[in-house]
Amino acid sequence: MTTQDGALDLAESTKVKWRQYAVTAGRIGLAVLLLLAWKIGAERAGPLYVADPVLVAQRIVTGISSGELLYHIYVTLRLSVIGFAIGCFFGVALPFVLRRMPRVTNAVEPYIMASVGVPKYALVPLFILWFGIDDAPKLWLIGFLVFYPVFIAVFAGIRNVDRRLVNMARVAGASEAMISREVIWNSLLSFFMASLKIALPRAVSAAIIGEFLVGDAGLGYLIEYSRQNFDTVGVFVGIVVATALVLIINAALVWLDRRVNAWRPTERDMQI
Amino acid sequence: MSAQPLLEVRDLSKRFASRESRDASLWVIKDLSFSVRDGEFLTIIGPSGSGKTTLLNMIAQIDAASGGEVRFKSESAPINDPKSLNPGLSCRIGYVTQEDNLLPWRTTLQNVLFPLTVQGRLNDETRARAAELIRHVGLAGFENHYPHELSGGMRKRASLIRTLVYDPPVILMDEPFGALDAQTRAVLQEDLLRLWEMGRKTIVFVTHDIGEAIALGDRTLVLSRAPAKVAGEHQITIPRPRDIRGIMSHPDFGPLYQRIRAQVQ
Numbered sequence: 001m002t003t004q005d006g007a008l009d010l011a012e013s014t015k016v017k018w019r020q021y022a023v024t025a026g027r028i029g030l031a032v033l034l035l036l037a038w039k040i041g042a043e044r045a046g047p048l049y050v051a052d053p054v055l056v057a058q059r060i061v062t063g064i065s066s067g068e069l070l071y072h073i074y075v076t077l078r079l080s081v082i083g084f085a086i087g088c089f090f091g092v093a094l095p096f097v098l099r100r101m102p103r104v105t106n107a108v109e110p111y112i113m114a115s116v117g118v119p120k121y122a123l124v125p126l127f128i129l130w131f132g133i134d135d136a137p138k139l140w141l142i143g144f145l146v147f148y149p150v151f152i153a154v155f156a157g158i159r160n161v162d163r164r165l166v167n168m169a170r171v172a173g174a175s176e177a178m179i180s181r182e183v184i185w186n187s188l189l190s191f192f193m194a195s196l197k198i199a200l201p202r203a204v205s206a207a208i209i210g211e212f213l214v215g216d217a218g219l220g221y222l223i224e225y226s227r228q229n230f231d232t233v234g235v236f237v238g239i240v241v242a243t244a245l246v247l248i249i250n251a252a253l254v255w256l257d258r259r260v261n262a263w264r265p266t267e268r269d270m271q272i
Numbered sequence: 273m274s275a276q277p278l279l280e281v282r283d284l285s286k287r288f289a290s291r292e293s294r295d296a297s298l299w300v301i302k303d304l305s306f307s308v309r310d311g312e313f314l315t316i317i318g319p320s321g322s323g324k325t326t327l328l329n330m331i332a333q334i335d336a337a338s339g340g341e342v343r344f345k346s347e348s349a350p351i352n353d354p355k356s357l358n359p360g361l362s363c364r365i366g367y368v369t370q371e372d373n374l375l376p377w378r379t380t381l382q383n384v385l386f387p388l389t390v391q392g393r394l395n396d397e398t399r400a401r402a403a404e405l406i407r408h409v410g411l412a413g414f415e416n417h418y419p420h421e422l423s424g425g426m427r428k429r430a431s432l433i434r435t436l437v438y439d440p441p442v443i444l445m446d447e448p449f450g451a452l453d454a455q456t457r458a459v460l461q462e463d464l465l466r467l468w469e470m471g472r473k474t475i476v477f478v479t480h481d482i483g484e485a486i487a488l489g490d491r492t493l494v495l496s497r498a499p500a501k502v503a504g505e506h507q508i509t510i511p512r513p514r515d516i517r518g519i520m521s522h523p524d525f526g527p528l529y530q531r532i533r534a535q536v537q
Contacts, residue, residue, distance in 0.1 A: 167334045168373040171360035172387035172438070182390070186377045263377045265420045 051236040059237050073241060075218040076207050079135060083142025084203040090143070091150025091199075092192070095158050096180060116152070120144045120206075124213060138210030145206045146199045153195030157188025190264075193257045200253060201246045208242055219245075276346065277307035278474050279331070279442055284340035285499075286326050300326050302499035303340070308442070311472040315485035315508075318495030319536060324478040325370065327500065328444045331476070332367040333357040344442070363391060366440035368448045372431035374419040380430050381406070381415035387438040398437070405433040409463050425456040429463065436467060445477045449484070461488060461516050469513060482532050486510070487519045494535040504535040 035053060042050040063069025098105040120141060127137035161184050169179050211220025219238050226234025286301040300323040308314050318324050329335040331342050336354040343349070344364065350356045360367065374383045384402050388394045406412055409429040419427055428448060435443055449457045465488065468475060479485050485492045486508055494504040510524050519525055 162373075164369065164371060164373050165375060167359065168367075168369065169386075169390065171332055171334065171365070171367045172390055172434075173360060173363040174390035178390050183375065186375070189377075263379075263418045265418075 048230065048232055051233040055233050056236045056240060059233050060241065063237065069222075069237070069241065072217060072219050072222045072238075073245065075215075076204065076211065076220065076242075077245070079138055079210070079218065080142060080203040080207040082135075083139045083207065084146050084200065086139060087143040087146025087203070088150050088196075088199065091147045091195075092154050094151055095155040096184075098155070099158050099180075099184075100176075112151070116148055121209065124210070128214060133214045135215075137214060138207060141210050142203050142206040145202045149195045149198040149202070150192070153191040154188055157191035158184060160191070161187045189260055193253070193260060196253055197250070200249050204242065204246050204249065208238075278310040278312075278345060279476070280307040280343040280346070281305055281327075281331065282341050282343065284327070284330060284342065285338045286323065286330060286335070287338040299499035301330075302501060304495075304500055304502065305340075306493055306502055306505075308474055308476060310441075310474055313468060313475045313477065313488060313490045315477045315479060315489030315492045316495060317479055317482060317485040317492055317532065317536060318500060319497055320480055322495045322497055323500040324480075324495065325446055327495075328367065328446050328476070328478060332365055332444055333359045333361060334367075360440070363387070363438060364440055364442065366435035366438070366443040368432055368435050368443065368445045370446045370448070370450060372419070372427040374427055374431055374434075376419050379416045379418055380411055380422065380426075383419065383430055384434050384437055387434060391438060393438065402433075402437050405437055405467075408467065409433055425452055425460065428452065428460060432460075432464065432467075436471075436473075439471070440473075442474045442476070445475060447479050448477075450479070450481075457484075458516055464488070465512075465514065465516065482529055482536065483520070485532070486525060486528050487514065487516050492532060494532060497537060504532070506532060 038050070038053050042052045060069065098108070123144070124137060124141055127140045131137045131140060165183050165187070166179055169183050174182065207218065208220035208223070211218040212224045215221050219242050223235050223238035223242075226232070226238065282305050284301060284304045285299065288298050288300060304327065306314075316324060316327075326335065330337045330351060333342075333349065333351055334357070336357060337351045339352065341348050342351055344361055349358065349361060375386065378386065381402070384406060385394060385399070388398050388402070406415060409432070411426060411429055411433075414422060414426060419430070422430065432448065449460050452460065461484065477485075477488055489508050492506045492508060493502055494506070495501070496503040506528060508524075508528065510519065510522050
């Protein structure tokens with residue numbers, strides 16, 4: 001009986017393994033196909049419209065070895081990180097402050113929710129008018145774009161906290177600060193992590209768009225400057241690097257999410 | 273016999289505003305009074321919907337009362353204003369709720385240590401006490417498991433000793449074994465009696481199971497249907513230590529059961 005089960009398990013696990021190999025092979029195949037399509041597309045459309053992937057790869061290598069491309073990446077990343085930190089701080093802090101003031105929350109909530117609808121990119125000219133042409137208008141843009149998804153997720157997360165857990169903690173002698181830190185923060189952590197998946201890539205996009213409009217460095221500047229000089233390869237380099245940046249950030253997030261949510265029942269546990 | 277009760281409930285009332293009309297309101301509890309001696313195991317029995325949980329929530333100061341007062345060591349606590357509630361009366365009233373309410377992101381041990389952590393009382397002595405309690409209820413080896421990895425009975429045990437570990441003088445229990453199968457339930461009742469006989473806490477234990485009320489309590493109060501009032505009071509004369517599984521064959525059990533049965537509607 002048990003040996004039979006064991007044999008079945010083994011057969012099942014080799015099947016699963018082959019399925020995984022097939023998926024990986026499919027992914028690699030798809031990547032090759034996409035690169036090929038890009039290459040053919042470049043030859044058909046001409047170098048002005050679509051840059052040759054080989055030239056793009058070469059430019060990336062020389063850009064990295066000369067340090068010039070690294071500098072642009074650094075400028076964009078720095079801007080994204082600072083703007084993200086500002087937006088994220090207010091996105092988390094404001095719901096915690098509002099939690100203590102239910103009446104103020106009721107009064108303010110429709111206004112906050114209405115302000116979600118304001119197209120933030122349309123505010124950039126105002127930001128430039130008010131805050132000049134340094135980093136400030138870009139930081140305002142990134143901050144706003146990060147603030148909303150984080151705020152909405154944390155706000156909803158606080159509303160969803162199990163009252164019974166809060167009461168348990170109160171009876172056990174926890175102060176309001178401890179309840180916020182321990183019960184509420186941990187309860188809404190999955191909401192927060194989900195919002196980061198939207199907010200972090202947004203921060204990079206917003207930085208790039210900000211650089212289109214003002215500034216003299218960064219990936220957005222590189223793309224826009226290349227376009228003005230009919231340097232399509234440069235435009236593609238900017239796009240490829242920006243995409244890679246977002247992918248790396250996403251991978252880091254997935255890793256962080258797994259660490260933070262290590263206690264959650266996994267799919268393996270769900271199967272009986 | 274000390275004349276001074278440890279916990280005293282006087283004319284306690286609770287009203288919930290009715291949804292249909294503004295002036296009609298529903299009294300769940302009206303002028304309920306009783307007292308508990310130091311070290312007494314009081315069981316309270318009532319039909320479902322008789323406001324048992326509401327009663328414990330008011331004593332634990334999670335919910336505000338609509339009238340009346342609760343006295344602890346003859347000091348009155350202001351529980352009629354939601355803003356001045358002091359949940360757990362500064363860690364002197366423990367509360368084992370119907371659901372285990374374990375924090376899902378904390379392991380068994382971290383959950384048991386939670387009250388000590390927030391009270392700033394985590395030291396070698398209290399850690400040793402926690403380890404002893406964990407061993408006592410058979411959770412040894414599961415200290416680093418998360419609640420979702422434990423069975424219902426184990427979660428119950430963890431939530432029970434989470435309250436015992438910080439040693440509050442009064443412990444409220446709201447049908448803690450309600451959702452368990454009969455076998456697990458009997459084992460947990462035995463565990464509870466054993467732990468209680470070691471420390472002789474004052475316990476207010478709410479249940480809808482007459483057998484459980486008799487098996488565990490020194491005294492049983494019967495609550496009426498809403499608005500809840502004390503419909504009857506019974507001294508449980510069965511001597512301790514009690515044999516939970518054999519309690520039904522004790523000569524006092526049958527008559528007590530019948531008398532209580534007649535009062536529970």
